[in-house]
Amino acid sequence: MLCIFFLQILHPYSEIIGYGITVAVFIAISALIGLATVFCVKGKSENYFVAGRSLPLWVVSATLASQSIDSNAILGNVDLSYKFHFYDGAVLPIGLGLSLILNGVFLASKINEDGALTLPDVYAKRYGKVVEVMVSLCTIISFLCLLAGNLVGMGNIIHYLYGDISLSASVWVSAGVVLAYTITGGLFSVAYTDVFQATIGWLGCITLAFYMISNAEQSAPPQSIGFVGYSYPDDETCALYDGVPCDNQDIVNAVDGTLRTCCYNETKYGPDGMDNGAYLYADAPVIGSAMTKPDGLTPFPNAIVFNWATIFVLAFGNLAALDFQARCMASKTPRTAVIGCLIAGCLTFFVGIPFSYLGAITRTFYGPDTARAAFETDTCSTILELPTCALWNPDPLAFLKLLTHEAPPVLGAWCLVGIVAASMSTCDGAILAMGTVFSHNIMRNFGCVKEQSLLLLARVASVPFAIISAAIASYYNQTGYLLVVAFDVVLASVVVPLFGCFYTKKPSPLAAFLAIWAGAITRVILEFTLPKDGFLIAPFNYPEFMNVGPAASSFFPSFFDVPVEDRWDPNGEKCDEVQFNDWSGVDSLISPLVCLIVFVSVQFLERNGPLIAFKEGGLFDGYLKEGQGGKEEEVTDHGGKEEEVIGIDLGQEVTDLGQNEKDNGNEDDA
Numbered sequence: 001m002l003c004i005f006f007l008q009i010l011h012p013y014s015e016i017i018g019y020g021i022t023v024a025v026f027i028a029i030s031a032l033i034g035l036a037t038v039f040c041v042k043g044k045s046e047n048y049f050v051a052g053r054s055l056p057l058w059v060v061s062a063t064l065a066s067q068s069i070d071s072n073a074i075l076g077n078v079d080l081s082y083k084f085h086f087y088d089g090a091v092l093p094i095g096l097g098l099s100l101i102l103n104g105v106f107l108a109s110k111i112n113e114d115g116a117l118t119l120p121d122v123y124a125k126r127y128g129k130v131v132e133v134m135v136s137l138c139t140i141i142s143f144l145c146l147l148a149g150n151l152v153g154m155g156n157i158i159h160y161l162y163g164d165i166s167l168s169a170s171v172w173v174s175a176g177v178v179l180a181y182t183i184t185g186g187l188f189s190v191a192y193t194d195v196f197q198a199t200i201g202w203l204g205c206i207t208l209a210f211y212m213i214s215n216a217e218q219s220a221p222p223q224s225i226g227f228v229g230y231s232y233p234d235d236e237t238c239a240l241y242d243g244v245p246c247d248n249q250d251i252v253n254a255v256d257g258t259l260r261t262c263c264y265n266e267t268k269y270g271p272d273g274m275d276n277g278a279y280l281y282a283d284a285p286v287i288g289s290a291m292t293k294p295d296g297l298t299p300f301p302n303a304i305v306f307n308w309a310t311i312f313v314l315a316f317g318n319l320a321a322l323d324f325q326a327r328c329m330a331s332k333t334p335r336t337a338v339i340g341c342l343i344a345g346c347l348t349f350f351v352g353i354p355f356s357y358l359g360a361i362t363r364t365f366y367g368p369d370t371a372r373a374a375f376e377t378d379t380c381s382t383i384l385e386l387p388t389c390a391l392w393n394p395d396p397l398a399f400l401k402l403l404t405h406e407a408p409p410v411l412g413a414w415c416l417v418g419i420v421a422a423s424m425s426t427c428d429g430a431i432l433a434m435g436t437v438f439s440h441n442i443m444r445n446f447g448c449v450k451e452q453s454l455l456l457l458a459r460v461a462s463v464p465f466a467i468i469s470a471a472i473a474s475y476y477n478q479t480g481y482l483l484v485v486a487f488d489v490v491l492a493s494v495v496v497p498l499f500g501c502f503y504t505k506k507p508s509p510l511a512a513f514l515a516i517w518a519g520a521i522t523r524v525i526l527e528f529t530l531p532k533d534g535f536l537i538a539p540f541n542y543p544e545f546m547n548v549g550p551a552a553s554s555f556f557p558s559f560f561d562v563p564v565e566d567r568w569d570p571n572g573e574k575c576d577e578v579q580f581n582d583w584s585g586v587d588s589l590i591s592p593l594v595c596l597i598v599f600v601s602v603q604f605l606e607r608n609g610p611l612i613a614f615k616e617g618g619l620f621d622g623y624l625k626e627g628q629g630g631k632e633e634e635v636t637d638h639g640g641k642e643e644e645v646i647g648i649d650l651g652q653e654v655t656d657l658g659q660n661e662k663d664n665g666n667e668d669d670a
Contacts (some may be wrong), residue, residue, distance in 0.1 A: 019404055020161035022413045023420055026178060028246040030197055030424055044357050056447030058611035059342030062198045065347040065423035067323045068096045069198075071153025073352040074205060075399065075419050076480030078485055081359025082366075083394040085297055086286045088109060089359055091307045092480055093352025097345045098371070103319055108561045110502045112242025118433075119325045120441040123497065126507040128620040129445050134516050135494045136441040139322050140465070140488040141435050147430040147469035149482030154423035156414060158401045165417050174423070175470040179462060182428040201421030202351050205413030209401070210355035211411055212361055220283040220360035221369050227273025231260040231560045233280045238262035241269075246561045253383050254558065255280075263561045278368035278392070285360040294540040299383045301545050301580055305538040309585025317487025320494045322433030323426070358399070366398035366407050380552040380575035383543045387553035387568040387575070435462030484588075492523035492591035496599045504603055509620040510612055511602035517618075519595030526587035537580040549576040 055063070073093045081089030102549035116122050119139065155171035165173070213219070223237050224230070231251050232238045243262035251260040264273075272289060280299075289296030296302050318324060324341075331337035366372050374393045381390035395401070403412035439457040476482065496519070497512035539545055552575040555568040614620035 002339040018409070019413050019416055023157065023161060023416055025199065026246060026417045026420060027424070029170040030181070030314050030421070030615050032181075053330055055327070055336070056332055057336045057340055057563045058494070060327055060331045060336055061343040061347070062195045063425075063429075064100060064324060064340050064344035065202075065351075065539045065585055066195075066198045066422070067327070067429050068100055068318075068344060068352050069093075069202065069422050070426035071150050071419055071423040072484075073348065074422050076149070076478075076483065077352060078355045078358045078362065078399045079396070080480050081356045082362040082398055083359075084302075084303070085290055086356050087290045087307055088357060089305060089480070090353055090356035091310040092314065092483065093348050093356070094258055096318060097348035097352065098315035099318030099321075100324070100341045100348060102315060103324060103328070104338045104345065106329045107319060107498070107502070108331075108337040111328045112331050112334040113335040115338070116329055118329075118437050118440050119320065119322050119498075120437055122325075122501055123494075123512065124622065125514040125624060126501050126622045127497065128614075128618070128622055130619045131497070131509060131512045131516065132441055133445055134322075134513070135439050135497075138493045138516070138520070139320060140437060140489055142317075142320075142486045143322060143434050144469050144484035145482050147427055147434075147466070147488070148422045148472035149478070149480075149486065150430070151470055151473040151484070152477055154427070155245030156397075156477075157400065157420055157423075160397055160450070161416075165293075167477065171473045173471050174427070175466045175473075177426040179431055179466045179569055181524075182462065197417075197421035197425045200345070200610050201418035201425075203418075204411070204416075205418035205422070206354065208415035208418075209408060210357060210410045212355050212407060213354065214334045216361045216364070218361075218364045219357070220286045221364050221367055223282045224277045224279045224369055225274035226264040226271060227275070228264055228266050228271055228278045229556075230264040230273075230277045231261060231559050232262045232264075232563050233559075235262070237281075241265065247477050247562060248561050250557060251561065251567075254383075260559060261461040268404065275369040276373055283360060283363065285357050295542045295544050296665035298542075298544050299334045301535075301537045305583075306536045306585040309588045313484055313488050313491055313588050314508055316495055317489075317491035320490040320498055321487070322437060323429035326429070326436075331477060358402075362398050362402050365402055366395050366629070368392040376548075378551045379548040380550065380577075381548050382546065382570050382575045382577060385558045385570070386566075387555060387557060387570075387573070388551040388637070390548045393443065409499065421517045422630045426640050431462050431466050433464040435459065438465070465510070471615045488523070488588050491588065492519040494597060495592060496595045500603070507622075508603050508606050509614065509622070510606065510610065511599045514602055515595045515599035516658055518598040519591050523587060523591035526590060528584040530587055531581045532584055533580065533582045535580050535582050536584050537582055538585070539579050539581045545580050546577040547580050550580070552576070618643070627630075 014506040032064040044168045076087040077092045079089070080092070081087075111122065112120055114125065116125070120132045123135045130188060134184055145343050151171045154174040155167055158170035159167040161164055162170070223240070225241050231246055232241070232243050233253055239241070244265050244267075246261055246263040249259065249261050252258075262591050287296060290302055291304065291307065294304050295304055296304070303600070328337040330340070331340060364370075366635060372395065374395075376391040376393060377389055379389065379391040380387050384390055385404075400416075403415055407415070435458045443461075448466045449455065451556075472482075491517045496515055497507075500512060527580050533547075535547065537545065552570075553568045553573040555573075556562050556566055556568050558570065560567060602611070617623075
């Protein structure tokens, strides 16, 4: 990281330029590594799609973790934990890590043994062309959102470091760079740039995270010292800050009804005040009850329903992630795929979760109790006892400012590089996945492409998908939420039939077809019928779940040490609050349940034979594409020795999967 040298020699006013140069050099090196892998493809689609099925364990582990540890799991994570609290960000790496572990336990070895080139090939083999195209469309829509979320993360950093470049332009630059090297080397370029990016990026991110956690003066904002006229809620805070008796001894504590008789010590702290009085009680890095009790974050609302739904969506929706499964297909052996998933899941926890702790540290520098804080004047809150200025406006660039102004320069720059690396490693995988699926599983089924032009079409098709995602990212500047939307799409539709491929005796094309439609339609209907106010907070019958209203009074807040006639009376001048009412997350849970019920029901009804006799070799008949391989494992006993035979090419043996045939003496039930 020689470019960090610039951080030491540039004038302090221009110090941000040093960070920009460091990030730019890293992006350039990553692009060059990706471009160099063009020689590995050798014009073969299998090399482009699945790297010749040659990836060893260390590459598989690194590239799987790189797809999981994206800008959502790092930048989106810390942004959410800063704006709200620990678990609002931590649910992202928790869900992503769980997904990899579940994939390793239930699907990775089977996906590898199946010998497919893309995930929709797995469906095509059991359910036919119609289901294959439906799955392809669902996964492409999903990955448009995933790519957009990561372009937002990368674009935000470029925009912050190079202020003259707009956020929209930064997104487009990010898309262009990643697209250029991805379409040259395919999965080879993605895999080996992932290894480079992971080596540099993870170390930078985890080093910064543990340094800040270990060396921060405050791991979370303490209870407020206050200002002239500020009264303390309890004796503990009074003793901590050497409080003095209030001039007015009739201030009632709204929390428990006791009197607040101790106030700010002007003699000790001065007439200008020490903070904004935002924390009656000390904040904490983690509040365990936030995931078990709706009022666990009192006096603030708790998005507990959406947070649990997020973990579920990411843990199970990611099982239909094109990039995850492409790496399982590219693994040398099924065992490599399984172990790679398990290692990558643990790495996701290890790198991602510490960043959730940084949310509280960021609040100590850029939170509501700092001089940098901004508030909405025309807002009130009864539970906060504020007739005005009740809504804090978080700084959207707070964490990036923490890295460039509060962290040691070398660690701050290193972490910025890590976040960019995380974004690039997921962006390239998403671009590659969409291009390959569109060419291989959609256009090929419509007879628009031949085997010899498949590679060219995969590269060309990646371009419009990158453009569409960049347009989404330019319009919708959020990271973490786009990640949830991405896998909400596939969870509602294609995850259940994926399990059906391997865990039903005879997967039913009709069951898969109806289940996908049922889940998708249910999800769309619930999206527009469930109450959603945009705050992602489900309604509970607690005072914390009332949204701020317009300013209620010009009097002082009720906890100020002023005469009672000058204090706000919430009973006389009511704050016009409305209850939060957003059922986001419920629709994400109901839709896959409907999909599961339909799939299982049809499978049960067809236990003695199909309900509809589809034409052999037709659109609902499972098939293998020309040149598609399958891998089986056969263990035989020869004098006490076991011989493992891997890699039987079924593509040359199977001509009509509508018929039952014998392959090497074993019946192959298509």
